[in-house]
Amino acid sequence: MSGTTIPPLALSVEHLGVTLAGRDGPLPVLEDVSFGVPAGRTLALIGESGCGKSMAALALMGLLPEGLRCDTGAIRLLGEDLAVAPPARLRALRGSTLSMIFQEPMTALNPVFTVGEQIAETLRLHQGLDAAAARAGALEMLRKVEIPAAAQRLDAYPHQLSGGMRQRVMIAIALACRPRLLIADEPTTALDVTVQAQIFDLLKTLQRETGTAILLISHDLHAVADIADEVAVLYAGTCVETGPASRVLAAPEHPYTRALLACSPRLRLGAAAAGPAPDLLEVPGMVPPLGQRGPGCRFAPRCELAGADCNHPPPLRPAGAGRAAACWRVGDTTLEAVA
Ligand SMILES: Nc1ncnc2c1ncn2[C@@H]1O[C@H](COP(=O)(O)OP(=O)(O)OP(=O)(O)O)[C@@H](O)[C@H]1O
Numbered sequence: 001m002s003g004t005t006i007p008p009l010a011l012s013v014e015h016l017g018v019t020l021a022g023r024d025g026p027l028p029v030l031e032d033v034s035f036g037v038p039a040g041r042t043l044a045l046i047g048e049s050g051c052g053k054s055m056a057a058l059a060l061m062g063l064l065p066e067g068l069r070c071d072t073g074a075i076r077l078l079g080e081d082l083a084v085a086p087p088a089r090l091r092a093l094r095g096s097t098l099s100m101i102f103q104e105p106m107t108a109l110n111p112v113f114t115v116g117e118q119i120a121e122t123l124r125l126h127q128g129l130d131a132a133a134a135r136a137g138a139l140e141m142l143r144k145v146e147i148p149a150a151a152q153r154l155d156a157y158p159h160q161l162s163g164g165m166r167q168r169v170m171i172a173i174a175l176a177c178r179p180r181l182l183i184a185d186e187p188t189t190a191l192d193v194t195v196q197a198q199i200f201d202l203l204k205t206l207q208r209e210t211g212t213a214i215l216l217i218s219h220d221l222h223a224v225a226d227i228a229d230e231v232a233v234l235y236a237g238t239c240v241e242t243g244p245a246s247r248v249l250a251a252p253e254h255p256y257t258r259a260l261l262a263c264s265p266r267l268r269l270g271a272a273a274a275g276p277a278p279d280l281l282e283v284p285g286m287v288p289p290l291g292q293r294g295p296g297c298r299f300a301p302r303c304e305l306a307g308a309d310c311n312h313p314p315p316l317r318p319a320g321a322g323r324a325a326a327c328w329r330v331g332d333t334t335l336e337a338v339a
């Protein structure tokens with residue numbers, strides 16, 4: 001968890017813009033998105049469905065789907081700007097310095113190779129190990145991700161493992177080359193609740209061991225509160241709030257972050273109030289789809305504090321103690337009324 005001194009940034013995303021080619025011109029998918037992940041720490045990217053979390057992750061990996069492109073801003077990984085890196089350089093970085101785990105490991109694992117072969121392949125490719133050393137490295141990684149009977153599981157095919165075990169294999173592949181940044185996009189949503197907690201614990205343990213920075217995308221605000229040091233909140237393709245997780249989650253500045261947290265009453269009230277899980281609540285209204293986003297603050301149509309000034313897009317501005325928020329009302333005491 002965050003100490004008093006923040007380490008240098010492993011990843012710095014600066015004014016990132018991603019557009020989708022449309023018939024009437026490019027549509028903004030991400031606009032002016034800025035956040036940083038300190039080395040060895042975890043930043044959680046949160047926001048409702050469709051806000052652009054996965055597109056931000058794919059932009060960092062250089063894996064945007066067809067039709068989408070990163071056309072403004074910088075993505076600095078250990079100082080190197082990935083937004084302008086040639087495809088060959090990105091290929092070399094992916095799987096070594098930079099790696100990613102996805103929501104459904106079955107689609108990311110190759111069904112015709114054993115899990116041992118798939119981990120070993122990464123080690124051969126990126127670390128130039130010979131076959132025997134790569135197999136030994138694969139076994140070590142299976143042990144690291146706490147897969148029982150690792151020596152036997154090395155020769156198992158993905159379909160012979162449970163969902164939780166498959167996700168552990170994905171983590172083993174992602175961490176095999178000791179990446180400096182691991183991106184985890186909803187890494188546990190396909191798993192049952194107990195297994196989810198185990199995977200988050202494993203990520204924390206491995207982070208302590210390897211010092212990798214983690215960019216975590218999750219809808220699970222309880223897990224975010226538990227695992228993240230920093231938070232960035234996305235709304236309709238814009239970054240509305242960033243800062244230390246403990247402060248942002250305890251006292252959000254942006255009305256959207258407040259609304260999002262209000263949907264997670266147990267989190268808002270703290271662990272002491274944890275009783276039976278509440279009904280899943282939703283922020284009233286919906287995220288405007290691409291092409292239907294006005295020129296001003298994206299959240300204004302759903303915001304009870306919106307006024308005429310919100311027709312101008314508020315920039316992400318410092319809001320004290322390592323925090324920033326994009327709202328003209330930040331600092332305004334009327335915000336307390338909706339706390
Ligand atoms: N392959 C694609 N082609 C065109 N537009 C896309 C594509 N994938 C996503 N989008 C659009 O990009 C925007 C951001 O989507 P994204 O998948 O990043 O959301 P998200 O925050 O990850 O949502 P979720 O929480 O549901 O995963 C959405 O408006 C979505 O419709």
Ligand SMILES: [Mg+2]
Binds near residue numbers: 053054055185
């Ligand atoms: Mg997504």
